[in-house]
Amino acid sequence: MNPWRATHAHLRAAVAGFGLLVAGLVLGRTDVVLLAAPLALIALAGQAARPQETPAARATEGALTVHESEEFGWRTVVTELPPGGVVAAFHPGQRWLDVEPEDGRLVAAPDGTATTDVALRATRWGRRRLGGPVVAAYDAWGAWRWTADPFAGLQVTVLPATEPFDSSAPAPHPHGLVGMERAGRPGEGTEFAKVRAFEPGDRLRRIHWPTSARTGRLHVTATYADQDARVVVLVDAVNDVGDSEGIDGAHSSMDLTVRAAAVLADHFLRRGDRVGMRVFGAWGVSFVPSASGRMQLRRLLDTLSLVEPGTARGEDALAARQALGAGTLALMLSPLIEPASTRQVAMLTSAGIDVVVIDTLPQELAEGVGPGTTDQEALAWRIRMLQRRLERDQMASLGIPVVTWTGPHSLDQVLRDLTRRSAVPRLGRR
Amino acid sequence: MSTTSGVTFRDRQGHRIGTLSVANVLAWLAIVVPIVVVAEVTRSSAPTSPWWPALVLVLLAIASAELPDSMFPLTTVLASAGWWIAVVEQVRLGPTLVVALGLLVFHVAAGHAALGPQGRDDDGAVLRGVVTRTAAVGALTVVLGAVADVTTGRVDVPPAGLGLALLAAGALPWLAGRWKRSGAGH
Structure with missing residues (x-):
């Protein structure tokens, strides 16, 4: 069964064109035949161009995770289109979702394939399913329409925006083993604490040679531990x-x-x-x-x-x-x-x-x-x-x-x- | 993200009511203006005709611009042609061609508007294709009108003959399509 359906435009051209043609013939009026001419010609051209192909459509589907305000795209690719065919793609907008273009897009299919891109932007955190987009294809004369099977809307998880925060203030109670906080006790770390006498277990690379040479005894550089809060x-x-x-x-x-x-x-x-x-x-x-x-x-x-x-x-x-x-x-x-x-x-x-x-x-x-x-x-x-x-x-x-x-x-x-x-x-x- | 050019109207909840853009206005005018022209030409061709059919036609054209994928455009075309048939007696080629081309532009504009939501973003190639096809059909109509005008009074061309010529001209692409498909099948 041919999946292409006649449009209102084709119906209009056929009814008005041939109706006026018949009226002109019956009334014997050349001017009415002339009025019918363009519509009848379009109706005949549209009928002649009735597509036999069954298009195939693919679209972006599934789940997606984005941040607030981050743009992402919805793409449709329709193949097996008749020569001169066009594709209309529309993604419905909803609250906290910007769609560009808001009213959809109409693209040509010069080689039988049409690709439409719609930009989306979520403006509020949350998890939501977007509304179902619609894709339709037309022949060159806009006389026949093919509608793609409904697509499932994208499942979008919108993570809250994390604007940069570069505080230099430390957390009050650091403890644990790793991190950027300076602990209150000495240990392995990068923050200088003092120079003290060497003890068994100290690393050789910690030896503080100027002090060791001056005192005649080995001294090491002690640091505060780096810990987390x-x-x-x-x-x-x-x-x-x-x-x-x-x-x-x-x-x-x-x-x-x-x-x-x-x-x-x-x-x-x-x-x-x-x-x-x-x-x-x-x-x-x-x-x-x-x-x-x-x-x-x-x-x-x-x-x-x-x-x-x-x-x-x-x-x-x-x-x-x-x-x-x-x-x-x-x-x-x-x-x-x-x-x-x-x-x-x-x-x-x-x-x-x-x-x-x-x-x-x-x-x-x-x-x-x-x-x-x-x-x-x-x-x-x-x-x-x-x-x-x-x-x-x-x-x-x-x-x-x-x-x-x-x-x-x-x-x-x-x-x-x-x-x-x-x-x-x-x-x-x- | 870029936004659609034009002014977008929203209600208090932020829901979009509509967008007023140059493309939207041009698309609307492409549907309404041809019918205004048709009404004016019909009125001037039949000065004794009442004024209210013109108003009805314009209202129908406005309804067609709002709902292009409906029966309004067909009603508009039939009403325009019906009014012409009913009131115009002194037929001249010029006004007839203007009305025929006006109906053609109206039909194509309404058909194009029905391809998707109003205010959509149209590919330039699509618009070029529409203009090219409309120009071809318009040119053929003008040629047909010129032939009818030239032969009137010299050769007795009955309307049936003109209709058959029109059908023959229109059947050519259909035959070409059939031939192409049968060729592809073999």
Whole structure:
């Protein structure tokens, strides 16, 4: 069975062309025959050009992982087209997806093969299946149409963008065996500590010859050990406040949270630290154990891209403490809308864990009328904002640093303060 | 990523309503203007005819531009030709050719617009092919009209003869296609 179907244009040319021709003949009017002439000619040419071939179409399919704002392509190749044939390809747009060209593309097939490329750009993190693209082919006269079988849309995992963050501030509690942090104890490393007398087991290449020659005894250069820190990123996904317009537009609280978490994880992993993650309020993802390396970054970004805010409410505040030991640097990313997040911060601090609270509520919401539309909702939002300010002040008075996320460098000063403070002994409840 | 040239209109949620670009406007004009010309020529060829059929034709043309892959373009062509048949009595070659070519351009423009979503990105080779084929058919129509005009009054050419000549001319590509396919089959 021929897979080509007549188009409205062919039907129009045939009906109008031959209809007018018959009318002209019946009425004996040459002018009507002349009106019919171009349409009848096109109808005959279109009928003569009816394709017999069955085209074959291939398109980009499967799963793809990209970063926010990264361009990727959708390509279709249609072969076995009739001479002069054309191919129309259309990829539907959707929220947080830019498509170029938005209305599809019409390309010629000079040698029976047509290739169409559509550029796509995901503007928000997350995992989603893109809408099904459509491909159709036409003969040279646009009289016959062949439609390809529906293509499955691409399964795209969009990882949050990790903008460069080059903080020089050290993490407060380095421990472990490798990393870029300078430990408090001497060991193998690169940071100079002192020149001391040689001891059995010291490496010969460590001998400090000027001092050894001057004193007559062997001396070596001692260094501080290079060690890593353990950082846990706590993601509050109980609420997503505000509208998200993708990476180029307005940000919701969850946008800021996820992107900030990605930037921080990238930063600490680049330094050789071990980074883990715990997500509250999202069904399906909860905890990623601490580890180091590029694979861990990918694991964390994958986890962040799966976050569906507000899908798991009412978690026990104690859950925040699980698998977190003293000496861990906990970075709590939260819009501080839910009182439960404040309780979690208090619990972690009392357990001797250094917590930095990073406020990810968009500035315009914190100072504006909020997401509500009615007067009552606006009033409720204002009351909640006042309570929130009070909670922030209480945390600050307890020595818990609260930083409003304005970009990666918001943390620099806080990390320096924590490092300085970690040198001072203090009591912690276990 | 480059964006489509033109002005894109979006609703409050950011969903696209439409794009106003030079290509879109030209495509729209290529459908509507020929019918405006046809209506004007018909009115001037039959000055006593009422004005409202012209308005109906223009409205149909606008509907055709919005929905080119529908029955609106066929309705527009039939309405235009029907109005011509009904009101024009003093037939002259010039106006007839203008109307015939106007209907041809309208048909081709509507057919081309129906190949995909409005505002799509068209390959230059596709547009060149469309223009070439339209010009060929238009030239053939002009030649046919000229032959009919020259022979009128000198040789008695009945409309049936003209129709048969037209069918014969149109059958040539069909026969060529049949011959090519049978050749390929052997």
